[in-house]
Amino acid sequence: MNNTQQICFTPLDHHHMAQARRLAMRSLRNNEVPVGAVIIAADGTIIGTGYNRIEKKQSQLEHAEMQAIRKAVKVIGGWRLDQCTLYVTLEPCMMCLGALLLSRVKTIIYGAPSHLFGISILNPQLPPVYRAHTIIHQGLQQDECSDMLKNFFVRIRSNKEASSEQQCSIHQQNERELA
């Protein structure tokens, strides 16, 4: 994306991404894909927070960024977030990027890239109106954010394998009993 840049991040950027990672841990505790987001106003205060809870709420609208936007516009009392920066642990999806760009968020800073759902795949296709206001920086605490996601999926896979092995042994036991 033309407006996606890699920069040297400040200690404050790291601080805010650490806050987003702590929010992602809440998703993790609920067995949800760990994604967290914070929105920071021009004066440095946090005006929006969110963490992935689509399973809990059974709604795709419950992505971390969407919750953070909802809270931020309530605090500001308007839909324009043009003085705000969003920190999110995972590259935003199409829905969240659309909402962020239409909210005119000044800056988006994300941690881990998302090769499946990330905004990069949309780069060339985004119409100019979506690209006019927002600068996107990638890779802040990328390793920490990626590791959190990788560990989650490893755990999910091993749980699934354990449960299918258990199912298999129950099935074998049933077969023995029927024989």
Ligand SMILES: [Zn+2]
């Ligand atoms: Zn999203």
